[in-house]
Amino acid sequence: MAYDLYQEMILHHYRNPKNFGLLPSADLEGAESNPTCGDHIEVRLKLDPDHRKVAEIRFTGDGCAISVASTSLLTVQVAGKSLEEVQAITRDDVLKQLGIPLSPVRLKCALTGFAALGKALHSSASTVRPTAQGA
Amino acid sequence: MDVQKIREQFPLLSRRVRGKPLVYLDSAATSQKPRVVIDAESNFYRETNSNVHRGIYLLSEEATDAYEDARARVGRFLRAPDPSEIVFVRGATEALNLLAHGLGRSRLKAGDRVVATVSDHHANVVPWHMLREERGTTLEFVSVDEAGHLRLDEYDRWFDGKTKVVTLPHVSNVLGTVNPVREIADRAHAAGAVVVLDAAQSAPHIPIDVVALGADAVAFSGHKTLGPTGIGALWARKELLEEMPPWMGGGSMIEEVHAGRISYREPPAKFEAGTPNIAGAIGLSVALDYLEGIGWEDLARHERSMQARLFQNADERLGKKIRIFGSRDVREREAVFSFALEGIHPHDIASILDAEGIAIRAGRQCSQPLMDRYGVGAMARASPYLYNTLEEIDLLYDALDKVVKVFA
Numbered sequence: 001m002a003y004d005l006y007q008e009m010i011l012h013h014y015r016n017p018k019n020f021g022l023l024p025s026a027d028l029e030g031a032e033s034n035p036t037c038g039d040h041i042e043v044r045l046k047l048d049p050d051h052r053k054v055a056e057i058r059f060t061g062d063g064c065a066i067s068v069a070s071t072s073l074l075t076v077q078v079a080g081k082s083l084e085e086v087q088a089i090t091r092d093d094v095l096k097q098l099g100i101p102l103s104p105v106r107l108k109c110a111l112t113g114f115a116a117l118g119k120a121l122h123s124s125a126s127t128v129r130p131t132a133q134g135a
Numbered sequence: 136m137d138v139q140k141i142r143e144q145f146p147l148l149s150r151r152v153r154g155k156p157l158v159y160l161d162s163a164a165t166s167q168k169p170r171v172v173i174d175a176e177s178n179f180y181r182e183t184n185s186n187v188h189r190g191i192y193l194l195s196e197e198a199t200d201a202y203e204d205a206r207a208r209v210g211r212f213l214r215a216p217d218p219s220e221i222v223f224v225r226g227a228t229e230a231l232n233l234l235a236h237g238l239g240r241s242r243l244k245a246g247d248r249v250v251a252t253v254s255d256h257h258a259n260v261v262p263w264h265m266l267r268e269e270r271g272t273t274l275e276f277v278s279v280d281e282a283g284h285l286r287l288d289e290y291d292r293w294f295d296g297k298t299k300v301v302t303l304p305h306v307s308n309v310l311g312t313v314n315p316v317r318e319i320a321d322r323a324h325a326a327g328a329v330v331v332l333d334a335a336q337s338a339p340h341i342p343i344d345v346v347a348l349g350a351d352a353v354a355f356s357g358h359k360t361l362g363p364t365g366i367g368a369l370w371a372r373k374e375l376l377e378e379m380p381p382w383m384g385g386g387s388m389i390e391e392v393h394a395g396r397i398s399y400r401e402p403p404a405k406f407e408a409g410t411p412n413i414a415g416a417i418g419l420s421v422a423l424d425y426l427e428g429i430g431w432e433d434l435a436r437h438e439r440s441m442q443a444r445l446f447q448n449a450d451e452r453l454g455k456k457i458r459i460f461g462s463r464d465v466r467e468r469e470a471v472f473s474f475a476l477e478g479i480h481p482h483d484i485a486s487i488l489d490a491e492g493i494a495i496r497a498g499r500q501c502s503q504p505l506m507d508r509y510g511v512g513a514m515a516r517a518s519p520y521l522y523n524t525l526e527e528i529d530l531l532y533d534a535l536d537k538v539v540k541v542f543a
Contacts, residue, residue: 003490006483006541037482037498038506038513062512064480065542109482 005100006065013069018076023058027051030119031061032112039063039109041071043116045078053082059116064109066102071113073097078117087121089114136433142522144169155492158527163308163471163518164496165358166339168422175421176363179414186410188387202413206403208420209368212427213353214344220376222369222403223411227335228258230354230369231302233406234331235262237379238300242329245271248298250328252277252285252314253504254307259333259354260504263302276504277303283310283461283468290319294326301328305337305348309500309514310461311471313337320349329375335359335367339520340438340469342431345370357415362422366415369406376402383408434521438470441519441528445472448532456539460509473500473514476535479542481515487541491534 026044033040041061048055057075061068074094078086094114095102102110142148145167150157159167179201185194187202203218210218224230243249249263253276267274277289285303301323306313320330332350334343339360345353352371358364371379381388381399385408390398399405426434442465449457453476460473476484485497496516499506506512517531 003487003541005486011542035499037480038503038511039480039482040512062480064482066483106482106486 005102005106007100010065010069010098010100013072014065017059017068017072019056019058019072019079020060021058022060023056026058028120028123030116030121030123032116032119034063034067034108034112036105037064037109039067039112041067041112041116043071043075043113043120045120047083051083054078054080054086059113063112066098066100066106066109067112070094070098070110071116074113074117083121086117089117136429136437136521138437138522138524141429142524144171145522146170146173148522152492152494153490158491158493158523158530160517160519160523160527160531161494161496162339162520162523163336163359163516165364166361166520167522168363168418169361169425171425172362172418172422176414176418179417184414187413188404198413201417202411205416205420208423209416210370212338212343212423213355213368213370214342214346215370216346217373219401219403220370220373222371222376222406223416224354224367224369224406225365225412226356226358226367227256227333227354228356230352230367231259231331231333232262233369233382234352234354234371234379235266236382238329238331238375239266239270239272240380241375241378243270243272243299246273246297248273248275248293249300249302250275250277250290250293250298252279252303253508254279254283254285254310254312254314254502255302255304255504256308256333256335257501257503258335259302259304259331263300278508279307279310279312279505282463283307283312285312285314285319287315287319290322294322294328296327298323298326298328300331302331302333304333304335305343306334306340306469306471307461307502307505308336308471309473309502309505309516311336311468311473312461313341313467313469316348316350324349336469336471339426340434351375357419357422360419360422361426362419363412363415366412366419368419373402376406379406381408382406385409387411429521437521438519439465441523441525442468442470442472444525444528445470445517445519445531448528449474452532453535453539457535460514470520471516471518473516475511475514476538476542479538481513483542484515484535484538487538488531488534491530491537493531493534495531 023044028045031042046056207218329351334355338355356367481497
């Protein structure tokens, strides 16, 4: 039911998303769109000097309360973690953290930021890992 | 026009959703179906089902007659000069793809231009994009002003002899704007272009006369005009149907097939490969009987009163919190009402409305160029039709008040 979706925690993260904004010198970035509703989320990560940990994560975009709140929560979870730990985050972790009942359509909203993060991490394979191995 | 009596003829409208009476305000996506249409489809399968144009037996003769009668019915609906100019397709999308494929091969070469509009539905944008990618044609878009009127002055720069197809929606699926088709068609013809008209959003609301409109080809969908899904029609001038190559190949559309040569039947058969949607065509013909039986004048009056109520409620109850896209003049638009609420994503609006039993559309509306034009990622859209009531419009705003409260 819709009113279960819009709990205070979700609305809080929608109105005041954590880690929202650009990250000019990002090492990794990924974007995901949801063609049915027009949501678009971009996730950027800055790694620490030896490229093992997430020093900073930020996101931008335009989305519904569910996608913005979900991405906001995700960035809080990711900040400061090692790349291995971030890679181990599953979609179930994301949904559990949101803790609201989601219809199949809204499931996509809840996972838009997670998909953008996945793409950002994938970009690490080609652009970052060689440096990381070198370090 | 007795709306309560009409509602009784639509079985689905008595449904409850989320524990509340359904308020269905998404008819621009697809209309609900009157019982006579549901029965017509079902009766075909119960009593007449057999293939058309094939069997030498009574059932097949009856099915063929019913299918061809449906073609003639669609022809009368569009005021087409000749029923053989009606091609049955799955819907407007297939008709427009057929035209892009056919005209793309019979008329356009690399470097030739197609001019669409930013208010076209993706169904009338993507096929021309695909043609551009495949054959090196170009695609340009005429814009709309803030009130949703096509910027007619922008056509001038494209009428230089290179434009071979001018395509536009009769009524915008987002803004409801009724476009001045005849004026554009006359100018396009003078510049040597053919005119393709997407009538998917006009066919449910206003009478169509393909000759008076001046278009060369017109597409519409059955499911938005009270008919079944999976059936629609393309009308095109006979010469165009003759010049275009076939679209899909298969049974029914060929004259002769041999190991080394092939020949095709005359239109419309040339474009109807395989077993058609016979039950759908019959259902559509009954839907058109029903729709025209309502009376266009009465329908327009009822829809204008619902539009006026939409605007009145918006002003009185939401004021500056609501942004309405397109014209505010209900005489120049159809009942397609797209809006945004300050600081609230359309998806969230639709979710909360759903909890109140109210069905609206939220998203890009299959019109991303138009979202770009208005600088938004998405819009919410309420689209009432003949079976909706003024009370339901008020219920919509009761629910929008709740949306605003949740996000306050």
